[in-house]
Amino acid sequence: MNEIDQTKRTLSSSDICADLHTHTIASGHAYGTIREMAAAAADQKLKILGISEHAPGIPGTTDPFYYRNLKAVPRNLYGVTIVHGCEINVLNDGARSLDDEMMKYLDYAIVGIHRQCYQDQGRERNTDHLISCMQHPKARLVSHPDDDHTPLDYSRLVQAAKQWNVALEVNDSSFAKQEERWGCLDNYRCMLQLCEQYRVPVVVSSDAHDPSRVGCFDQALSFLDEIQFDRSLLLNLNENLGQLLAFFQLREIYVHS
Known part of the structure; x- marks a missing residue:
């Protein structure tokens, strides 16, 4: 990919300003309160914490x-x-699992496929359904698009992300669950190369379900270093905070500390 001085390329979790994909006890299978998650974010020197509970469709999640x-x-x-935010499920007909009435209360929406409420329909239809959900004006991020249990056409996905102004996630927890997330590394290599080609931004996320995981991105960042990914496309890098606030439409919300 890009030929960049490697002495300037080593990324760590301390380089990240925001963790936008996290879950509290309200999601039903996570283990921290909002305040516990926020305290952990402060310990990690994060500027922004996104609480993105699971939408209906995931067993035990919030009403x-x-x-x-x-x-x-x-x-x-x-x-x-x-x-x-809210991590909204892509359903088998391409619908979202949270309706417009509730989405208006969100600062942003994450959309993604979860096997708990989606059955694989093949690469093209999976991609169709995900792209359909990306078109909502609150959609800003696609969660963990990395699992060949529900394969995706990455060329189409990345070009749709460009068209609909949606970022793609590099999910740190996927690297710890590679046996569960088939083809994860190869899929990220393919997707991220296309992101560079089409200039589509990405976000690294912890997908924390416990305060101890808030702000943990080291495996995802190590992977981005390994493939020499263009850091100007990494929205939640400290140096790109202004781009992040504009992309997620958070300028009026952000409280300077």
Whole structure:
């Protein structure tokens, strides 16, 4: 990929300003409160924490009514700006698992395929359905597009991300679960090469389900270093904070510490 001075390329979790894909106890299979997650984010020197509970479709997750009262959560906890997303499931007909009425309460939406509520329909139809969900104006990120249990056409996905102004995720937890996420490394290599070709931004995420995992991106960042990925496309790098705020439309929400 890019020929860049390697002495300037070593990335670590301390280089990241925001963790936008995390889950609290409200998701039903995660183990921290919002305040515990925010305290962990502060310990990791993050500027922004995104709480993105699982939408309906995942067993045990929160009732959609949860999203109506997100205004009750302080925007700043322990010096960290709190923003509210939702990890919305792609369903087998290409619909989203959270309706428009609830999406209006979100700062942003993440869309992704989860095998708990989606059956593989082949590479082309899987891609069709994911692209359909990416077209909602609140959609800003595609979660863990890396698993050949539900294969994707990465050329089509990346070009759709460019068209609909949606970032693609490099999910740190996928690297720890490679036996479960078939073809993860090869899929990321393919996707990220296309992201460079089409100038499509990416976001690294912890996908933390416990405070101990908030702000943990080292495996994903090591992979990005290995393939010499263009860091100007990594939205949640500290140096790209302004781009992140503009892309996720968070400028008016961000609280400077």
